[in-house]
Amino acid sequence: MEKIIEENKQGQSLVLEQKEGNTKKLFIESYGCQMNFSDSEIVASILANEGFNTTQNIEEADLVLVNTCSIRDKAEQTVRKRLETYNAVKKINPGMKVGVLGCMAERLKSQFLEEEKIVDMVIGPDAYKDLPNLLKEVEEGRDAINVILSKEETYGDISPVRLNSNGVTAFVSITRGCDNMCTFCVVPFTRGRERSREPQSIMEEIADLYGKGFKEVTLLGQNVDSYLWYGGGLKKDFVKASEMQKATAVDFAQLLDMVAKAFPKMRFRFSTSNPQDMHLEVIEVMAKHHNICKYIHLPVQSGSTRILKEMNRQHTREEYMALVDNIYRIIPEMSLSQDMIAGFPTETEEDHQDTLSLMEHCNYDFGFMFAYSERPGTLAARKMEDDVPADVKNRRLTEIINLQQKMALERTQRFIGQVVEVLVEKESKRSDAHWSGRNSQNTVVVFPKGEYKPGDFVNVLISECTSATLIGEAVGYNEIMQA
Secondary structure: OOOOOOHHHOOEEOOOOOOOOOOEEEEEEEOOOHHHHHHHHHHHHHHHOOOEEEOOOHHHOOEEEEEEOOOOHHHHHHHHHHHHHHHHHHHHOOOOEEEEEEHHHHHOHHHHHHHOOOOOEEEOOOOHHHHHHHHHHHHOOOOEEEOOOOOOOOOOOOOOOOOOOOOOEEEEEOEEOOOOOOOOOOHHHHHOOOEEOOHHHHHHHHHHHHHOOOOEEEEEOOOHHHOEEOOOOEHHHHHHOOHHHHHOOEEHHHHHHHHHHHOOOOEEEEEOOOHHHOOHHHHHHHHHOOOEOOEEEOOOEOOOHHHHHHOOOOOOHHHHHHHHHHHHHHOOOOEEEEEEEEOOOOOOHHHHHHHHHHHHHHOOOEEEEEEOOOOOOOHHHHHOOOOOOHHHHHHHHHHHHHHHHHHHHHHHHOOOOOEEEEEEEEEOOOOOOEEEEEOOOOOEEEEEOOOOOOOOEEEEEEEEEOOOEEEEEEEEEOOOOOO
16 A cells, blocks of 8 residues: 555556567556555566567457456556456457566466466566566466565666656666565565565666766655665575675665765655655755655554554554654745545544544645555454445545645645756646656646757746645746756
8 A cells, every 4th residue: 555556547558669580579557656656667677578579459468467466456446457458359369368577476376377368477566587488388277376475586787667657757776575464455465575676786887877868766665665685685684694795785865965066967766765764864865955855755544543553553643743743843835745545444433533533633735545455465354344334435535635635735836836857758638738747755747848848957936726736837947957
């Protein structure tokens, strides 16, 4: 649940530059969070070296892959419907092979291959380098499966192909897996334990992006704040590290400082943060560097300490609010966003009111809000009864959404009359005469095109807004960031 799922990106089929000499066709579709879309870029890179070019025409595909998510039931149901579609096409094109990647692959491997017989191959999140071997198995008429979770794999040595890229913004993965056993979440079981990527490989990937003209990087992980490189291996094994390894270890605040210093003309964001691991050193690094965006996605899930304990969150209501107070104290212009679950098992009306009051205290700019749905394989599903009626969940969710929308409008209104730094990303959806980009606080800004182009850092004077968008006029290039 702590992974941001952008609804408008769900089910995108991804196309990259055609590699000369490749004769086979790959159709790859992604669901879920940014990590899944990032993983699809890694898969495309591996398969490009195996003779595959991507296609958006499923009928001509030799290999169809769907990168899946187990976070919400809706995502799983959508993937199952897509698999039915793939198999209908397979009747027309019997040579086509179908594979499932990602979190559902790990969780539902036996159903997919043995019981339902709807796919040819199942590949877990740590097994993408094994794709060439698995393809050979399939081509020889055998089902292929690799869902082994790794203690080491970070894909740091693979340069991802940027799929459907705007050429301006990119994701760079810095951690894989998660050690936080939140009772509502399947991620530790589908993506394994937490390990961090070697800093030099991160710097090299960012340098490559900078050389290609990219202007903004989001450092990506299930829990970026707990990034810890000490020579490789699981984070939980850091206690066994040598004195030299401990002395030379790199944590997230240090990594953030490194990339901001090395690439002063690039902007940096990161996602996702976990409150229990968010240290004030990170906030102080953000305050020190203009090119680190003043926005944090800080999931809380509930405003009730009792419910947080039931969720196995390692913080209380009071600790979370104190963290937020410190963030605003150090960086008053910071924007925050939340994840919130309505109707977690045993949630009372008092717990719900605690959530609403915490939201008002934290004054969020954005939110990702859901009614609780039981996910098979989680601790909550095994040990807790889903006892809050659906109508109560939906009413509480509506109240959470309504409050967030009210706060969002108030938060965007604060920019009216201000000049904000905007990185131009693309043409506005509503007008081909306007550019769309985001300010440091992650709010979308729309303004007339004028002489500017994607990749430019532009100062925009804000004159009006909606709850989600700022509207204004460009007043010149941003001197700090524009190269």
